[in-house]
Amino acid sequence: MANRARVLIDCNDQKGLVYRVSKVFYEHDLNIISNREFVDKEDQHFFMRSVVAGDFDAKSLENTLNKELGGRADVKVITPAKKNIILMVTKESHALGDLLIRYIDGELEANIVAVIGNRDNLKSLVERFGIPFITISADGISREEHEDLVMQELAKYSFDYIVLAKYMRILTPKFVATYEGKIINIHHSFLPAFIGANPYKQAYNRGVKIIGATAHFVTNDLDEGPIIAQDVISVNHRFDWKDMQRAGRDVEKIVLSRALKLVLEDRVFVHNNKTVIF
């Protein structure tokens, strides 16, 4: 018997959805702690996230909701629990470090089960936190061979999300497909500006007055996945591209942590390559 659950529902919109769902809550004698709905007008799709409290069995609540909604909805009743995440990194410490500090602090609703790096310079930092760091070098092997090694390593763990905390290698479609909807990336630009390599150099060359960062789910199209969070900071002519990079790091780490928090709290729906966030 659970005490609290997050109920996520999405389906084609129709009259009476809120009524049907709230009726089920009412009949189960549940308190609605919070409740948010949204209808995507473009294709009449309905989204709902409720947090409910009471004495109930999560599985049976899910079944009842499914039945009430005629089996046409995607219903999830999630009992809050720490999720397992794996971080992938290359050489920069800021995004990784921000997550480690939150983790140690208990602020992160997740267990960091391992960190995988294609270099080993962050190994010492990670191990200080009692987290295994696995170096899988890409030197002298093909992208596919490298990814196979990474996937073999990943297969050893049970995890909910892979967080690319400044992992600077491009993933193959095979890798992305294997962990579909489970990979979160931080891109160091305000997407869709400056897709691809070295966005700060691009930003510097273009002479922009604001730079940003974008956290998104990874799909096959590079830097084209559903955006979860973005933020920006002001720059000016005195910033060369390295200054932009330095300043951008603060935005990157905050945006990634913020996006991860939203995902871990089951607040993010993905639909039509966009996100609905409650």
Next chain:
Amino acid sequence: MANRARVLIDCNDQKGLVYRVSKVFYEHDLNIISNREFVDKEDQHFFMRSVVAGDFDAKSLENTLNKELGGRADVKVITPAKKNIILMVTKESHALGDLLIRYIDGELEANIVAVIGNRDNLKSLVERFGIPFITISADGISREEHEDLVMQELAKYSFDYIVLAKYMRILTPKFVATYEGKIINIHHSFLPAFIGANPYKQAYNRGVKIIGATAHFVTNDLDEGPIIAQDVISVNHRFDWKDMQRAGRDVEKIVLSRALKLVLEDRVFVHNNKTVIF
């Protein structure tokens, strides 16, 4: 028979509120266009704003909702229509001008029925827009006498809100009580910093790095009313207080217009001297 209405409900929280309300919507065969709820955990107060569409009589829908909620809720069913507003100004044109341009553009969900100024320097600007401007000078008379004249003028109009668009005089408790919950002010600081006179000079003297503006409902306590909207901009040591004032004007006008839009769209609940905004 209406086609669309905004339904506003607030009451003490209890189990089944969303269920009861959505049941009424369902039984009236209404589409829920949007739906937002919130429970203030501090005193267990429930707020809900729905936009519904269908064939219905607004008054009868309100009655049914009232009955369903046991008469203990504050229920309003509002058919969207332009509200009437009166602006009060002193001498600065930026907030006034911003509203006038939106008004002419049809962007404002309101009719500006009159502008009252305690000086006449904005008369020419206002009259260009075909709006009556009434000058009520405060010279040589007491605050009470001046306000009596203003209230006599206000009595000639039917209006929903008074918008203080940089009206630089302090209102008496009598005035505020007369138009309780109907007066919106823009204060030229990030409240509660710099309450009172010349906030920009105060900000300059304190050496702050950010200045702001606050739109709020007016209550008897000067600058202490429920906050509707706030925004800020960065400043630095090169700004003297007049530069801060100039820069602040852009924030003031945008914040006031944004707050007014929220109020006109019936998105703002006031509770415990705070706002819940959907």
Next chain:
Amino acid sequence: MANRARVLIDCNDQKGLVYRVSKVFYEHDLNIISNREFVDKEDQHFFMRSVVAGDFDAKSLENTLNKELGGRADVKVITPAKKNIILMVTKESHALGDLLIRYIDGELEANIVAVIGNRDNLKSLVERFGIPFITISADGISREEHEDLVMQELAKYSFDYIVLAKYMRILTPKFVATYEGKIINIHHSFLPAFIGANPYKQAYNRGVKIIGATAHFVTNDLDEGPIIAQDVISVNHRFDWKDMQRAGRDVEKIVLSRALKLVLEDRVFVHNNKTVIF
């Protein structure tokens, strides 16, 4: 004899530039009210903007500075005076209106000598402010024919800048070349994201969480000119593209006015398709 001037200098960097310039100021017994310098490290280019006060002849100061700098610098001594600007518009009133209100208020360091529209729906608004509005319809004629008419009209005026206040037509290279460095545009996106038509629809489709606006000088490459100012606001999944457009208008008008202010105060250097702004 002037009392105050803005001195703008840019040239290849070399040792002693600040020394030479400040020596001239010192020998002319001038007060330096403000002084800002910058060296672009990429190509060792030097920029300086000083505001000086004293009894001096602007032309002779310019000559002395030129001589002192060996004739290799671009030197301008500008006695502050209102510049003349011409606005070009299509149908939206927000950017135009913001400039009109500032103009009437005396806040704009410029005279608006005329407004040219390719439609006439803003004529009435502009004429309320005593400014000539010239409608030059593009209906039934080629882009080149239309621009010829516009250029014939422009030829009647003496002006320093053309401000495209939501002028929604693309300019030909001929037009741009004719008024090189004199055309300021507001683009309704955070460039370089969403170049081209209907950026808000593009932003909506991409599911971004932040939208923005960019004021820039116009060059032949569409939306590729030197950026003067940018700003952004947050959006979310509840915004359809029309909501984004509405919200974006506030950013557009503020960014355009801010950029224009910088240009009118002679604070903007253009170099390598980027701006240095003091």
Next chain:
Amino acid sequence: MANRARVLIDCNDQKGLVYRVSKVFYEHDLNIISNREFVDKEDQHFFMRSVVAGDFDAKSLENTLNKELGGRADVKVITPAKKNIILMVTKESHALGDLLIRYIDGELEANIVAVIGNRDNLKSLVERFGIPFITISADGISREEHEDLVMQELAKYSFDYIVLAKYMRILTPKFVATYEGKIINIHHSFLPAFIGANPYKQAYNRGVKIIGATAHFVTNDLDEGPIIAQDVISVNHRFDWKDMQRAGRDVEKIVLSRALKLVLEDRVFVHNNKTVIF
């Protein structure tokens, strides 16, 4: 012989200051890498920060500048070097952790020589980074006794700045006077709003829509010292005060790190309880 130095000058304004300083640079055959000046109009005070490069002796350059300026200026020629800092903390890890990660990364232009806590719960985190953590409990002793112990500990180190990274105890005038101009604090509100205890609870009770953080030098007046940096984030009615606190942490840590960077790079002048920052 140095290669690069930061030259800081402040004095009463007078004609020819830039000329005199740049003449010295020129005669020493120095390159000016960057140069910024400011005159506080209120009391005609001049500030200048130059970064110069060349072959020179720092002490002799300082002497020459002092002589050239008639001994009336405060002149510092600083050869960039890592400064020593001591952190003081209580129980929250976010600001401390942010500094530790930057430190390990080499991003901080400082050595963290020690961390002093009035509790020991952050000891394990700090020691992972090879930095001594000294617990000095305040339990059962007076504020003065506790501070004496802290000052005895501080006396063991050579340091340039004390950084209060969420040190939650009030300092006595004696302590502040001992380390005058050397203590940097992060206050968890947008000062001067919400001075004193639990600003987030105050912010929640006031119903603000934006919260912030302020990094400042500590003076005897609690939360009244010269402000170095501030930043804000948006909140809404769904945030209880604990949510505000959580959200505020990201602002606190970024603002503190940003302020510390400015101080470590010798970019901050303090004058009249305000800062001039280049």
